[in-house]
Amino acid sequence: MNTLIKTWMAKPEEVKRDWHLIDAADQKVGRIATEIANLLRGKSKPTFTPHVDTGDFVVVVNTDKMILTGSKWQEKKYYRHSRWFGSLKSKSAEQMREEDSAFILQEAVRGMLPPSKLSRRLILKLKAFNGGEHGHAAQKPKAYTLPTAKKG
Secondary structure, three states: OOOOOOOOOHHHHHHHOEEEEEEOOEEEHHHHOOOHHHHHHOOOOOOOOOOOOOOOOEEEEHHHOOOOOOOHHOOOOOOOOOOOOOOOOEEEOOOHHHHHHHHHHHHHHHHHOOOOOHHHHHHHHEOOOOOOOOOOHHHEEOOOOOOOOOOO
């Protein structure tokens, strides 16, 4: 007997999106970024489909209180280039924290998403804020607790 098994694929109009609120105070940037990347892609959902945006919206507050270990505040560099000769500009992570600390988190998350057109849409669902206030109270984001590292 030949039975045909069909694989179910999520359709964009069937996806239910939630809003998550993450407090980044006293958290390591890389640990937060991996959780956010998984939430944006929807990898924890049973309806995950790689080529469809099945992820949730993520609101992150207190990005100015994030932690970088070691001497990364001075040694990590962020580069900009306008494609004109001699226009390469660089800033350390410490300078970026003073200017816009949300940029540090957004770049970390962007690096953890696949290099595709889909990820350019996914990063738009990340809303990062320097202080404790955010403008997305109307969406009623649920507090998301980050898993803590094992001690010992």
